[in-house]
Amino acid sequence: MKKHIEVVGGIFIRKGKVLASMRGESKYAYVAHKYEFVGGKIEAGETPEQALTRELCEEMGAKIEVISHYMTVTHEYPDFIVTLQTYLCRFLSDFQVLEHERADFLRGDELDENNWAPADAPIVRKLKSELADSKDMR
Ligand SMILES: Nc1nc2c([nH]c(=O)n2[C@H]2C[C@H](O)[C@@H](COP(=O)(O)OP(=O)(O)OP(=O)(O)O)O2)c(=O)[nH]1
Numbered sequence: 001m002k003k004h005i006e007v008v009g010g011i012f013i014r015k016g017k018v019l020a021s022m023r024g025e026s027k028y029a030y031v032a033h034k035y036e037f038v039g040g041k042i043e044a045g046e047t048p049e050q051a052l053t054r055e056l057c058e059e060m061g062a063k064i065e066v067i068s069h070y071m072t073v074t075h076e077y078p079d080f081i082v083t084l085q086t087y088l089c090r091f092l093s094d095f096q097v098l099e100h101e102r103a104d105f106l107r108g109d110e111l112d113e114n115n116w117a118p119a120d121a122p123i124v125r126k127l128k129s130e131l132a133d134s135k136d137m138r
Pocket residue numbers: 007008009031035036037038039040041042082084117118119120
């Protein structure tokens with residue numbers, strides 16, 4: 001049976017642009033050099049919010065506020081199954097790109113699900129349509 005992992009990702013929107021962090025090399029080719037939401041695996045005993053706060057400190061040296069749940073998807077990869085919970089967040093401090101290959105703030109019209117980890121595609125599509133439609137997301 002495939003391993004099922006629980007992952008949390010933070011969605012940071014600034015001036016209508018979404019933070020997209022690019023993973024570097026990976027033993028799984030389908031996520032290598034793809035954009036993802038900054039975050040990682042939820043450890044035993046952690047809430048998703050606690051995991052996000054810990055991961056943002058580790059990966060970006062940042063303090064954050066978790067605002068609200070955005071969307072959860074479950075996706076089956078060739079080697080494992082991931083349930084990815086995403087939350088809208090905001091930075092309470094500066095941040096640095098410590099563990100990713102790069103990080104970019106992308107406009108809605110620059111969000112292309114093909115550049116993202118495959119599990120993220122439905123979330124990227126929702127963000128793209130909401131950024132196009134609504135001023136609330138800005
Ligand atoms: N962080 C993150 N991971 C994602 C996303 N989409 C997606 O498929 N994943 C996958 C890639 C990884 O295989 C897995 C997350 O594991 P990870 O390696 O980042 O977790 P971690 O930071 O706890 O790392 P580690 O302790 O295992 O080294 O989930 C996403 O948007 N954000």
